[in-house]
Amino acid sequence: MTDVAIVGGGIAGASLAIALGRRGCSVELFEARTFPRDKPCGEGIMPAGVAALQRLGLPDGGGGVPFRGVRYHHGSRVAVGRFPSAPGEESCGRGQRRLVLDRQVFDIAVATPGVCAHTAVMVAGPEVENGRVVGVQVHGDVRRAPLVVAADGAHSRFRHRLHLNVPVPRSRIGARRHYRLAAGRTAEPWVDIFLGVGHEFYVTPLPAGEVLVALLAEAGAVSQPLEPIFDRWRAAPPGLRQLLEGAEPVSDLLATPLAARARAGYAPGAVLLGDAAGFLDPITGGGIAQALITSERLAAFIDTHRGRNPDTWVPAFERERQALLRDYHLLTRGVLGLARRPVLAHAALVGLSYLPSLFSHLVGVSAGTRSLTPPFRTPRA
Numbered sequence: 151m152t153d154v155a156i157v158g159g160g161i162a163g164a165s166l167a168i169a170l171g172r173r174g175c176s177v178e179l180f181e182a183r184t185f186p187r188d189k190p191c192g193e194g195i196m197p198a199g200v201a202a203l204q205r206l207g208l209p210d211g212g213g214g215v216p217f218r219g220v221r222y223h224h225g226s227r228v229a230v231g232r233f234p235s236a237p238g239e240e241s242c243g244r245g246q247r248r249l250v251l252d253r254q255v256f257d258i259a260v261a262t263p264g265v266c267a268h269t270a271v272m273v274a275g276p277e278v279e280n281g282r283v284v285g286v287q288v289h290g291d292v293r294r295a296p297l298v299v300a301a302d303g304a305h306s307r308f309r310h311r312l313h314l315n316v317p318v319p320r321s322r323i324g325a326r327r328h329y330r331l332a333a334g335r336t337a338e339p340w341v342d343i344f345l346g347v348g349h350e351f352y353v354t355p356l357p358a359g360e361v362l363v364a365l366l367a368e369a370g371a372v373s374q375p376l377e378p379i380f381d382r383w384r385a386a387p388p389g390l391r392q393l394l395e396g397a398e399p400v401s402d403l404l405a406t407p408l409a410a411r412a413r414a415g416y417a418p419g420a421v422l423l424g425d426a427a428g429f430l431d432p433i434t435g436g437g438i439a440q441a442l443i444t445s446e447r448l449a450a451f452i453d454t455h456r457g458r459n460p461d462t463w464v465p466a467f468e469r470e471r472q473a474l475l476r477d478y479h480l481l482t483r484g485v486l487g488l489a490r491r492p493v494l495a496h497a498a499l500v501g502l503s504y505l506p507s508l509f510s511h512l513v514g515v516s517a518g519t520r521s522l523t524p525p526f527r528t529p530r531a
């Protein structure tokens with residue numbers, strides 16, 4: 151029997167498998183799809199995520215293209231939020247295709263001693279005995295483990311099967327497409343955010359002269375099919391229109407409903423990780439970093455409490471996870487509130503454009519390197 155079974159070989163699941171394998175645990179990792187596999191994402195890795203990828207064994211933090219922070223565009227107003235920096239701290243994010251990033255991380259998991267990684271294996275659900283998860287159901291078989299980690303993404307089937315799902319109204323949707331820029335045009339090293347009414351566009355610089363254009367929108371503001379509205383809205387902000395002049399779309403438009411909630415982060419014998427544990431909105435763009443950081447913490451808990459019944463320590467891990475993500479969630483709620491009130495958003499951007507160090511600090515909260523609580527200059531441990 152393995153020590154830990156992990157459902158989902160995305161960023162959260164694969165990085166946990168690597169960290170556990172390195173700590174001498176035996177792990178079975180199940181991924182439903184094969185790599186390279188794509189997923190709708192803004193593809194901006196925040197600095198704390200870049201640092202975590204370096205610790206995983208990707209010296210260049212997953213490669214990609216560095217960016218210095220975010221620039222919000224509203225009408226003619228631009229507010230620039232640069233990632234804060236301190237000695238020894240990663241101060242750049244990176245734009246990288248999920249096709250590339252997720253495969254790199256999964257490949258390290260495959261090569262890690264102690265990790266048995268499967269692709270094209272869909273976990274059907276938890277195996278439950280006497281109210282406790284004792285393993286996972288795979289191809290009509292049961293794979294037993296003292297702890298099952300569900301890292302199967304925002305729309306986690308495992309969370310649903312454990313009755314931990316909280317239905318949320320489909321209030322926002324996300325969609326994205328990649329473009330190859332016309333010859334002579336280059337994206338600047340920033341994630342550019344163009345605020346519209348009821349929607350925002352994110353533009354992330356990527357390798358090979360490509361950019362990712364992601365739309366986040368109120369579900370009530372979009373009509374189906376999505377493509378005509380995506381094209382119409384993206385042609386509106388002058389800066390975005392100019393950048394994409396002559397650009398060629400190089401991927402399909404992928405869309406997904408946003409937001410997923412969990413009633414609790416664990417059940418007897420099982421714990422949720424990454425987006426499966428709840429996903430508020432990608433408006434502050436830190437999901438990849440948060441998945442990596444919380445998987446590092448879970449690996450440390452599993453190692454420290456080896457041989458003990460996980461039910462005795464998993465609640466403590468969940469409290470720590472919540473505390474780690476508290477500021478990020480507060481910031482995300484605040485930015486979401488502003489996105490829904492364009493007049494207020496404009497006023498906030500005007501204010502922040504005069505307060506670059508405060509703006510930089512707030513961007514540092516989304517980067518995973520700063521906290522909201524004073525003292526303002528202390529990087530998060």
Ligand SMILES: Cc1cc2nc3c(=O)[nH]c(=O)nc-3n(C[C@H](O)[C@H](O)[C@H](O)COP(=O)(O)OP(=O)(O)OC[C@H]3O[C@@H](n4cnc5c(N)ncnc54)[C@H](O)[C@@H]3O)c2cc1C
Pocket residue numbers: 157158159160161162163180181182183189190191192193194195196271272273274301302303304307324325326364406408423424425426432435436437438439441
């Ligand atoms: C529109 C949009 C834009 C975003 N922009 C950004 C951004 O710019 N920066 C950022 O940091 N984050 C962003 N995010 C968030 C980021 O994509 C997620 O937080 C991150 O991918 C979470 O990783 P994960 O491993 O938890 O889940 P996932 O990456 O979704 O991985 C889950 C894996 O589980 C597998 N799986 C599912 N069910 C099963 C099963 N039953 N059996 C086996 N395997 C299964 C799936 O195939 C998948 O590979 C964005 C998200 C969206 C939707």
